[in-house]
Amino acid sequence: MTIKLTEYSHGAGCGCKIAPNILDKILQTGFKSLVDPNLLVGNDKKDDAAVYRLNDEISVVSTTDFFMPIVDDPFNFGRIAATNALSDVYAMGATPIMAIAILGWPVKQLSVEIxxxxxxxGRQACKEAGIVLAGGHSIDAPEPIFGLAATGQVPTAFIKKNHTAEVGDRLVLTKPLGVGILTTAQKKKRLSLDDESRVIEAMCQLNSLGAELAAKKSIHAMTDVTGFGLAGHLIEMCEGANVSAQINANKLPLLPGVRDYIEQGCIPGGVERNWQSYGQHIHVEQELIRTIICDPQTSGGLLISVSPDEAERILLMAQERGFIASDIGEVINRQDKRLIVSER
Structure with missing residues (x-):
């Protein structure tokens, strides 16, 4: 009997994430945390990972990410979950050095062989990143869960953050959008085999480009696009820098068939959850475009804010490394809306 892992979970991939507005309420408790001057990036910022300064030269980056199955094949599920967790390290400009696994498994429902x-x-993704999966922790859980706690290192002077974009920067996105839409189509048994292969390939592509970009001063800010969708992560970038962004809907890179699958009703619940969380900060006219920019991504691309004179070079660099990358817009002075979507 063929096991379909997605039938054993109520959510899928980064679509399982708690909505941004609810997460804010969880974190803003007023609890007085210990102040450590060596903690360069922590909970006070909406960044991708924590950064701790070991000395003036080197800082360590620490993150964790895990979720329920987004695909049915167990090997691909582990590989995607691990790739997604490592992405947060790369988004800080860091190089992974080690990871440990997080596994929750319904042992009475699914075999240990699966x-x-x-x-x-997960081991395969770590191998591709040049690190070992060094250990981990497992529990008996009602639904399958897998991910990593990943550690990286970065020269302290080269740390990339998500809240330091500058007016005039170009915005480069390194992977196509539509992961949540296509995986919803899979659940509805409407996804073609070719499109299934393409979305898995996209999710398994390591964002190792981020570590290569660390030393480039022209990269003013960087983040990765996951469960809050392109719009949510771009709004976080804009709020942190007190700016706005304008993007061209016609420049957004898309996975094959995204528009067709939307028309067939393959829209993940996370789209509306995301819109309810931050839609008030967006000007967008077409509902179809709204769906695309709010679609929860799993192991999505890097969103890079780069000085305009270097944007073409960074775009070509990404494309040469096999990314389906595009210059999607620019950072502008603060407007009434944080994100303005044009269609020309």
């Missing part, structure tokens, strides 16, 4: 394939998928 769990082993999930872990092997």
């Amino acid at each position: 769990a082993a394939k999930v872990v092997d998928g």
Whole structure:
């Protein structure tokens, strides 16, 4: 019997994330945390990972990410979950050095052999990143869960943050959008085999470009696009820098068939959740475009804010490394809306 992992979970991939407005309420408790001057990036910023300064030369980056199955194949699930977790390290400009696994498994419903394939998928992603999966922790859980706690290192002077964009910067996106839409189509048994292969390939592509960009002063800000969708992560970038952004809907890179699958009603619940969280900050006219920019991405691309004189070079660099990248817009002075979507 063929096991379909997605049938054992109520959510999928980064679409499982708690909505941004609810997460804000969870984190803003007023609790007085210990102040550590060596913690360069922590909970006070909406960044991708924590950064701790070891000395003037080197800082360590720490993050964790895990979710329920987004695909049915256990090996691919493990590989995608691990790739997604490592992305937060790369988004800070860091190089991964080690990871440990997080596994929740319904042992009475799914065999341990299937769990082993999930872990092997995680090992494969770590191998491709040049690190080992060094250990981890597992629990008996009602739904399958897998991810990593990942550690990286970065020269302290080269740390990339998500809240330091500058007016005039170009915005480069390194992976196509539509992951949540296509994986919803898969759940509805409407996704073609070719499109299934393409979306898995996109999710398994490491964002290692981020580590290569660390030393480039022209990269003013960087983040990765995951469960809050392109719009949510771009709004976080704009709020942190007190700016706005304007993007061209016609420049957005898309996975094959995205518009057709939307017309077929393959829209993940996370789209509306995201819109309810931050839609008041967006000017967008077409509902179809709204769906695309609010679509929860799993192991999505890097969103890079780069000085205009270097944008073409960074775009070509991404494309040469096999990314379907595009210059999607620019950072502008603060407007009434944080994000303005044009269609020409």
